[in-house]
Structures are given as C-alpha cells and as structure tokens.
Amino acid sequence: MANSLKTDMKNLNETIKRVMTDDGGGVSDERDVREATARSQHDFPYGRGEEAQVTRREFCNFLALTSTALFVSAAGFAAKAALDARASVSFAPSRVEGAESLAPGSAMNFLYPSEKDTAILVRDAEGQYHAYGQKCTHLACPVYYERAHARFECPCHEGAFDIKTGNVLYGPPPRPLDRIELEVRDGGEVWATGRVPGGGEHAI
Amino acid sequence: MQVSRRGAGRGHAAVFQARLILLVMINVAQLWILSAAVEAALARHYSLLVPLVVASGVCWLIALSIVLWWRPVSRRYTSTGYVRESAPQRK
Numbered sequence: 001m002a003n004s005l006k007t008d009m010k011n012l013n014e015t016i017k018r019v020m021t022d023d024g025g026g027v028s029d030e031r032d033v034r035e036a037t038a039r040s041q042h043d044f045p046y047g048r049g050e051e052a053q054v055t056r057r058e059f060c061n062f063l064a065l066t067s068t069a070l071f072v073s074a075a076g077f078a079a080k081a082a083l084d085a086r087a088s089v090s091f092a093p094s095r096v097e098g099a100e101s102l103a104p105g106s107a108m109n110f111l112y113p114s115e116k117d118t119a120i121l122v123r124d125a126e127g128q129y130h131a132y133g134q135k136c137t138h139l140a141c142p143v144y145y146e147r148a149h150a151r152f153e154c155p156c157h158e159g160a161f162d163i164k165t166g167n168v169l170y171g172p173p174p175r176p177l178d179r180i181e182l183e184v185r186d187g188g189e190v191w192a193t194g195r196v197p198g199g200g201e202h203a204i
Numbered sequence: 205m206q207v208s209r210r211g212a213g214r215g216h217a218a219v220f221q222a223r224l225i226l227l228v229m230i231n232v233a234q235l236w237i238l239s240a241a242v243e244a245a246l247a248r249h250y251s252l253l254v255p256l257v258v259a260s261g262v263c264w265l266i267a268l269s270i271v272l273w274w275r276p277v278s279r280r281y282t283s284t285g286y287v288r289e290s291a292p293q294r295k
Contacts, residue, residue: 056220056221056223056224057220059224060220060223060224060227060270060271061271063224063227063228063230063231063267063271064227064267064268064270064271066231067227067230067231067234067263067264067267067268068264068267070231070234070235070237070238070260070263070264071234071260071261071263071264073238074234074237074238074241074256074257074260075257075260075261077238077241077242077245078241078245078253078254078256078257080245081245081250081253082250082253085248085250137246137247138243138246138247139242139243139246140246174243174246174247174249175247175248197248199248
C-alpha cells in the first residue's frame with residue numbers, strides 16, 4: 001500500500017514536472033494529470049463537467065456576496081474619506097530642491113507634504129512659481145504640465161486645469177487642484193509652506 | 205389548495221429566475237452607488253456620502269431578503285422553519 005502510494009506520487013510528480021516544462025506542443029496536460037491521479041480519483045471522485053456547472057442557487061448566493069462586498073466597499077470608502085477629512089495635517093515648511101534653476105515655462109515634480117504626496121511646481125512665462133498637488137480631482141490620476149498650451153492636463157479623462165489658479169478649464173474634474181503655498185526666500189530658494197484643498201467641503 | 209407537481213416546478217423556476225434578475229439589478233445599482241461614492245469623496249462632496257452609503261445598505265438588505273426569505277409558494281418549509289398552511293402535503 002505504502003509502496004503503491006509512493007509510486008503514485010512519483011508518477012504524479014513526474015507528470016507535473018513534464019507538464020510544467022512542456023512547450024505546449026505535447027498532448028493535453030489535463031488528460032496526463034488525470035491519468036496520473038486515476039487511483040486518487042477513485043477515492044476522491046472529481047468530475048470536471050460537474051465543477052464547471054453553477055446552479056442557480058449558487059449564482060444567487062454569489063450575487064448576494066457581491067452585494068455585501070459592494071456595500072462594505074462603499075461604507076469603507078466613505079468612512080476613510082470622513083476620517084481623512086477630519087484628520088489634522090501639519091505642514092512643515094520644506095525646500096523645493098532645484099526650483100531656483102527652473103526655466104520659465106517649465107515644470108518639475110516634488111514631494112509635499114509627505115513623501116507619498118507628489119506635487120507639481122510650474123514656473124510661468126512671467127517667472128512666477130505655482131505649485132499644486134499632482135492628483136487630478138476627478139479620479140486621482142497624476143496631472144502633467146502641457147507646455148504647448150500652458151496648462152495642466154489629466155491623461156485619464158482629458159481634464160485640464162489653469163496653471164495660475166488651479167481651476168478647472170474643461171473636462172470631468174469637479175473642483176480645482178489642491179494648491180501648495182509657496183514662499184521665495186533669500187537667494188531665490190523656493191519653500192513649500194502649506195497645502196490648501198481646492199474647493200469642496202472641508203469636513204463632514 | 206392543491207398545486208400540481210409540474211405547476212409547482214414551473215413556479216419554482218420562475219421565482220428563481222426572478223430572484224436572479226432582481227439580484228443582478230441590485231448589484232448594478234450598488235456598483236453605480238460605489239462609483240458615485242468614490243467620485244463624491246474625491247470631489248470632497250462629503251454630504252453626499254451618507255445618503256449613498258444608506259442607499260447601498262438598503263440595496264444590500266433587499267438582496268439579503270431576496271436570498272434568505274423569498275421562497276416559492278409551493279415550498280413548504282421556509283428558511284425560518286415556518287410551515288406554510290397552504291402548501292401541498294407530501295405523501
């Protein structure tokens with residue numbers, strides 16, 4: 001008994017190894033595995049055809065589970081948004097490295113207020129600095145600076161923002177970009193000193 | 205009231221079909237509610253979130269009631285153990 005089980009296991013392992021290394025030109029891998037596990041199938045019958053079928057009751061239960069998951073997702077998302085809105089964030093001033101050498105009409109990315117928050121700094125044609133959070137206010141895709149039209153554009157749903165105000169020019173975004181307050185200090189150093197949410201309600 | 209076996213089977217299938225259709229419709233509505241909640245949160249329209257979550261909860265309760273308690277009339281025993289008076293007696 002023990003020997004035959006060992007033989008079965010050896011056959012199965014060899015079959016699995018062969019199927020895994022097969023380049024696809026061989027015979028059906030499923031048939032090979034079923035042949036190698038024929039003895040086990042006697043003890044644990046497994047019908048491929050039966051498994052592929054889903055009864056209406058099972059499908060109903062699956063739909064009920066999906067409904068539960070969707071409800072939990074909506075509640076969880078709302079709860080997280082509420083917590084984030086109430087959380088007090090402190091903004092420590094942070095120097096924007098390389099901003100001094102930024103040419104007019106160009107932009108660069110930096111991280112503010114935390115290492116996870118990407119922001120975009122742009123210097124307009126007049127030499128003024130403007131900085132915003134890089135997340136589009138529609139579905140949080142990163143916006144980029146479109147030099148040809150001097151505006152921020154979102155590649156996901158074709159929204160656009162004004163570089164001087166952060167306001168929506170067109171597209172689906174419902175509110176302006178989050179504005180980052182800047183301060184130009186001695187020697188032309190640019191410092192980020194705070195972040196102001198662009199529009200919307202500030203707390204629940 | 206006597207219900208023929210064939211008639212009861214047909215009613216059973218119809219009820220299951222109706223349950224499936226209703227559940228699919230509820231899932232679609234909940235998907236829409238979830239996407240609306242995501243958009244509302246990103247737009248910082250927080251006052252919309254509570255009604256959306258309540259709506260999703262109502263949909264969920266309806267889905268649960270359809271799955272757990274809505275049974276064909278021909279079925280004698282319900283999930284709560286209640287024995288229907290009008291159900292045909294088994295021989």
